[in-house]
Amino acid sequence: MRMMPLEEADITPFQRRVYEAVLEIPHGFVTTYRWLGLAIGCRSPRAIGQALRRNPFAPEVPCHRIVASDLTIGGFAGKRQGPKIAKKRRLLAEEGVRFEDGRLADPNCLFTFGMETPAR
DNA sequence: TACAAGCAATAGT
DNA sequence: ACTATTGCTTGTA
Numbered sequence: 001m002r003m004m005p006l007e008e009a010d011i012t013p014f015q016r017r018v019y020e021a022v023l024e025i026p027h028g029f030v031t032t033y034r035w036l037g038l039a040i041g042c043r044s045p046r047a048i049g050q051a052l053r054r055n056p057f058a059p060e061v062p063c064h065r066i067v068a069s070d071l072t073i074g075g076f077a078g079k080r081q082g083p084k085i086a087k088k089r090r091l092l093a094e095e096g097v098r099f100e101d102g103r104l105a106d107p108n109c110l111f112t113f114g115m116e117t118p119a120r
Numbered sequence: 121t122a123c124a125a126g127c128a129a130t131a132g133t
Numbered sequence: 134a135c136t137a138t139t140g141c142t143t144g145t146a
Contacts, residue, residue, distance in 0.1 A: 014141065033129055037140095044140035045129040051141075053128055068129070075128025084128095 009056060014042075018051045021113070025065045028096045029111035030104065034069040039113040045069075053078050064091045065111075071104040 009016075017040045025031050033045035042048060052063045068074040077084035089099050098105040 012142075037129090042140065044138085046127050046138095047129095047140040047142080049128040050126085054142075063128085066128080070130090078128065080128065088128095 011056065014047070015051045015054070017042075018048055019055070019057060019061045022052075022061050022063060022065070024113065025062060025111050029109050030065045030067050030092065030097055031111045031113070032067055032069045032071075033074070035110075035112055035115075036066065038115065049075065064088045065095075065097075067104060071107060071110075073099060073102050073104075 011019075018036065021036055021039045033048050036048050037043060037045050040048075048066075052066060055061055055063050064076065066074060073085060073089060074080070075085070076088040079085065089102075092099065097109050104110075
């Protein structure tokens with residue numbers, strides 16, 4: 001598989017921002033659409049999901065490390081349920097991120113791009 | 121170029 | 134549980 005620089009890809013600037021941010025997620029960690037939005041200054045998580053859905057860089061860009069803000073597993077491959085989701089869960093399990101009943105077991109695995117944890 | 125519809129979500133009611 | 138909001142992509146005229 002070819003490693004194509006993001007610069008030469010046929011993508012929009014927004015998509016490039018999203019992928020760059022996703023690449024910063026360390027192995028064994030996950031982040032949420034919310035955090036991604038904060039990181040790249042986008043207040044519309046749906047746009048992020050759409051960008052990831054059209055991800056031409058799978059699996060070079062670990063789009064499986066994105067979960068929903070309430071720590072549910074979120075969606076994958078354009079769906080919110082089905083075999084794709086099971087695969088996403090398995091991929092995360094391989095990286096040491098454990099899920100329980102469709103929810104992230106250890107919130108400690110959340111990667112917040114060096115920002116402070118959300119004031120809840 | 122202009123407009124409408126859709127999306128792997130989230131917050132508020 | 135349901136609706137509103139939100140930024141961006143894509144398709145059609």
